[in-house]
Amino acid sequence: MNATPVVAVTMGDGAGVGPEVVVEAVVSPDVRAVCRPVVIGDLGRLRQAAAIRGVDVTFNVVEDVADAGHQDGVVDVVDLGLLPEDLPWGRLSPVAGDAAFQYIRVACDAAMAGKVQAICTAPLNKEALHAGGHVFPGHTEMLAELMGVDEVSMMLSTAKLKVVHVTTHLGLIDAVARIEPGLVERTIRRGNEALVRAGNARPRIGVAAINPHAGENGLFGYGEEAAKIAPGVEAARADGIDAVGPLPADTLFFLAGRGDYDLVVAMYHDQGHGPVKVLGIEAGVNITVGLPVIRTSVDHGTAFDIAGTGKADVASMIEALRQAAELAPTSSVPSPARSA
Template sequence: MKNKPIIGISMGDASGISPEIIIKYFLYGKKGNFNIVVFGASNVFAFYKKLFNLNFKINAIDSFDSIDEKALNVFNCTSSNPSEVSIGRIDEQSGKLAFESIDYAIDMAIHNKINAYVSGPINKKAMNLAGFNYPGHTEILAQKTNTTKYVMMLGYRKFRISLVTTHVSLRQVSDFITKERVFNTILISHKDLIEKFGIKKPKILVCSLNPHNSENGMFGSQEELEIIPAVEEAKKIGIDVVGSIAADTAFLPQNRKIYDCFVSMYHDQGLSVLKALYFDKSVNITLGLPIIRTSPDHGSAFDIAGKFIASYQSMQEAVLQAYKMNKCKQKNH
């Protein structure tokens, strides 16, 4: 058991579906040659166990030496361990617990106590109410790991999309599309596709920003001034990349068979396609970090919290993806 990799999962927002999907994955999901440890508050899981009338063992631990492979191992790492949870609403206590579990889990990954980190869904407003003013997981990870250049990738198995811009308004997107940003997204994606996905010679397709690839400048200049120069620079250093390609044809089935990663200019350009195809299975992956981090590709879903109807498929894929990435990383090192 001691030689098995440990996949750490932060508890997420206790008022949402995160504890439920963690429990469901533990009870019903696909496992591998690894152990999972949840960072959070064991009483939260006892609360949901009782609510859902389930029969399983919760092993509250404060040391990795106490892992029980037949139990849900919860590493108590929060400042409180409440026995009651406010279900389905924004709650300051849940926001505090969520941040504390994230903070501790990242520390464990940085210090190699766990082999990979999977983050349970949070509610950003709840976390902000508790005094932790971060836009999301990625910014916490970047700060704690001292990472300035990172990329949000989302995908399901061999269909992967890296984003040049993430959570910004459409009005701001064009200002953020610079040669440097596009080039760094290509570069970071290429590096991690090799090191963490085991793809020896990644093939990357870069989308256009404007309709019809700007139609020779009729619909904008970003392709000519920023995107294509970034692609050409990436080619010069040996990266197998094409672009820019009109986004309305970039994701056709034949392209999804050829390319290992698509670089999308903005959030909905790529993720609308991904979620239309694999809504409950896709995974969020942060590239460019010194640690492995994945998460389910959905939020805390307060509207269905406490009803035992949430799908655990995306959590399962996030755990299995983290395990595969760790295997590739260990092999390359």
């Protein structure tokens, strides 16, 4: 019996680079060595993408992910047939936005039924998603709702740095208001659990402050570090988690980059995303932690400017699939688990 996990791979926005990087990545020997991918998307668009990339593959259309054959050189596809053949590359499309949502919905259904052990997503376009009738800030929030989970965390991962976010798609003022000790503690716990699951028995976790110099004893800010962050760190430490903070963010990212910490807990979107994208936007991976199954994604967008040209780099998609396999169990029967 093949012990590698089955991974549902969603095609993303069909007008972007998703179909191109998916069709090439899922037949990569590096990917096939660690998992059994099944693409959820549109067969016609995948055929076009294969031709653009010059990838010689055979397509096997299946009604259900459980019917996939998992043969080398063959792309198993659950074909939803939602895109017109003449859909332009690189242009915003409500049809493509709706289709991207439907791919995710089918993948979540398969995961909740225990048919796949992980989900790996190609990029979607938020404006197209909204135009298609699905108003979510992004993949993370959509997956949480579809799987019946109240709270998840976004983790970004490169070879040098891993960052999990306490808040993500919020304006800065709203993000600071949202931060509180319980949320900080739960984020630390989710990040710790993900790294333990990946084989790091005791991750070293650095927790970032909100204000410059971690507030410098009240010189900057209004005591947010002491009121909002420190109690969450202390609660995690009391349970045996090796977490330290709040620490000045600029120094913390330097220390993590040189290897002093396995994970940084960032307080808001740009605090965490900026350093990660400087270090590795092409090979970075977006991981959602706290779902019933692991979900990974490329850490880049739909790249409409190069969609349909064959120029998209497939490295991030391959790495996303590799990390999905690394973090996933070989079997699962998940159920919706509401966060406290």
